[in-house]
Amino acid sequence: MIIDLSGRTAIVTGSTEGIGFAAASALAAAGATVIVNGRTPEKAEAAAARIRQAVVGADVRAAAADLGTAEGCASLVAAEPACDILVNNAGIFQPSDFFATDDASWDRHWQVNVMSGVRLSRAYLPGMEKAGWGRVIFLASESAFNIPLEMIHYGVSKTADVAVARGLAKRMAGTGVTVNSVLPGPTLSEGVAAMLDDGDTSKSTEEKGRDFIAAHRPGSLIKRLASVEEVANMIVYVASPQASATTGAALRVDGGLVDTL
Incomplete structure (x- = not known):
């Protein structure tokens, strides 16, 4: 299978390292124009430069924004007002016992892991619908189904990502725009x-x-x-024209952890 994303623009949030960086690199290698996002200009620019060095001819831009706030999401949309592929990858995790996890930790995980994707999808999906083509991908986790006892707050946020993606897929039915979630298992990120x-x-x-x-x-x-590249492979496929009949799905790259048929 040859995946060609030439002429498409992809925004990958939280893409200065880990799965996000691997996904941004792989999308650039498939021919997409890629916007790399990080919280600081220095990290975003450095990640974009790494991709340009690794992928000959890559068209990569950096966009710094803290997507854990409404203001940060708005600043990204102002800088990059349209895209064809949105990968909602920005996320945090912090092991913490339920009884030691305060409201601020719950809220921070919710804002970064859920609301960033909600806000950006709300901003970019209308343009995709008007164009008659688009891809939105939420990076969830096998923890969405196997809630980890050491970080219940994280698992709940990832369950919400799967639910939002499924709901948006229904909302965009018949438009040529697909919305899916990708569920990595434990992955060797930084x-x-x-x-x-x-x-x-x-x-x-x-x-x-x-x-x-x-x-x-x-x-x-x-x-x-899993390696970050193994997860990125699924993201690139879901972003491709070849995945046009896949929408509303929770696609597992979990090493077989979720024990269901």
């Missing part, structure tokens, strides 16, 4: 690598990842962390 860094240099990060899976996600069928 954030997860930092979480696994316990100071023990006798094991590689990959080995520590396998230990984490065995201890905390024993239902994994691949028995390892």
Whole structure:
């Protein structure tokens, strides 16, 4: 399968590292014009430069905005008023016991993980509908279905992402615009690598990842962390013309963790 996104513009939120950066890179490699987003101009510009260096001929722009606020979302839309592909990837996670998680933590996860996607979808979907083509992709998580006991607040926010994507797919029915969610399992991003860094240099990060899976996600069928590139592959496919009949779906890149048919 050859995916050609030439002539399409993609915005990938939270794309200075991790899954977002991998998705932005892969979309650029498929020919899309890509807008890289981060909270600071320095990080956004540096990530855009890395993609230009890695992908010959890549058309990449940087757009700095803190999407955890309504004002930040508005500033991104002002800078980039239209797109064909919106990847709502911006997200945070913080392990915290339910009884130690205060209202501010719940609200921060809700604003970043849910409302950023709500606000940007509300801004960009009308233009996609008018054009008769568009793709909106929410980065959810297997935690949307397997609520993690160590961060219930995060799991709830990801369940909401799946629900918003499903509802928007219904709202955009028959327009040529698809809306889907992608559900990664535990993935070796920079954030997860930092979480696994316990100071023990006798094991590689990959080995520590396998230990984490065995201890905390024993239902994994691949028995390892996924790579960010593996998740990005699904995002690029869902963004492609070839995925035109896929909408309202919760697409799993979870290593088989969600135990359902």
